[in-house]
Amino acid sequence: MQQTVRIAPSILSADFANLGEELRAIDAAGADYIHIDVMDGHFVPNLTIGPGVVAALRPHSELPFDVHLMISPVDDYIPAFAEAGADIITVHVEAGPHPHRSLQLIKSLGKRAGLSFNPGTPIGGVEHLLADLDLVLVMSVNPGFGGQSFIEGQLAKVRQLRQMIDATGRQIDLQIDGGINPGNAAGAVAAGADVLVAGTAGFAGGPENYAANIAALRHAA
Numbered sequence: 001m002q003q004t005v006r007i008a009p010s011i012l013s014a015d016f017a018n019l020g021e022e023l024r025a026i027d028a029a030g031a032d033y034i035h036i037d038v039m040d041g042h043f044v045p046n047l048t049i050g051p052g053v054v055a056a057l058r059p060h061s062e063l064p065f066d067v068h069l070m071i072s073p074v075d076d077y078i079p080a081f082a083e084a085g086a087d088i089i090t091v092h093v094e095a096g097p098h099p100h101r102s103l104q105l106i107k108s109l110g111k112r113a114g115l116s117f118n119p120g121t122p123i124g125g126v127e128h129l130l131a132d133l134d135l136v137l138v139m140s141v142n143p144g145f146g147g148q149s150f151i152e153g154q155l156a157k158v159r160q161l162r163q164m165i166d167a168t169g170r171q172i173d174l175q176i177d178g179g180i181n182p183g184n185a186a187g188a189v190a191a192g193a194d195v196l197v198a199g200t201a202g203f204a205g206g207p208e209n210y211a212a213n214i215a216a217l218r219h220a221a
């Protein structure tokens with residue numbers, strides 16, 4: 001069943017020189033999850049945040065840390081992010097070699113497990129993994145950078161996943177990530193998404209705008 005829409009600002013678009021303050025500000029502004037984009041310079045052409053930064057941020061907010069691992073291979077790094085304070089750990093189905101093993105590892109560490117699909121990756125086969133999933137992430141840009149344009153065609157995947165998730169009867173977050181703004185949020189939610197990641201649209205204009213940014217996404221949705 002589609003749940004209440006939650007907004008997950010991606011700190012990739014925050015001021016990296018003031019991350020603790022940025023986290024407190026976006027939390028106070030009404031965020032539901034803190035989305036943390038971890039990039040390895042190999043699976044994606046960018047380098048961002050490691051477990052040490054996640055651990056340093058942990059005292060600054062009690063919101064769920066939604067850690068999106070763009071790492072391949074990923075399994076060796078999962079325990080460090082669990083230890084650092086992640087609540088949800090999402091891996092990419094393309095990161096290989098055994099997505100189900102990665103999900104089992106995340107669950108064994110007591111964390112919620114997510115699986116992400118790049119724009120060019122079909123979702124066929126995910127039905128075999130849904131029993132172990134707490135979140136499915138549809139990438140609506142190619143991962144690696146904030147500020148890219150939303151790929152409308154990915155909504156077809158969201159629609160399909162909404163049906164597949166509903167058929168399980170389980171509560172599984174259906175998250176969309178990349179290029180989300182108040183202009184396309186309604187379409188994403190109508191397709192079945194219930195967690196909207198927003199980097200640029202969440203952090204636009206600095207801390208005095210965060211509450212309005214989040215409210216605009218929520219109202220649009």
Ligand code: DX5
Binds near residue numbers: 068143178201
């Ligand atoms: C892209 C990241 C996204 C990104 C979203 O690889 O996974 O979370 O930061 O940023 P915007 O909302 O600017 O597309």
Ligand code: ZN
Binds near residue numbers: 197
């Ligand atoms: Zn992300």
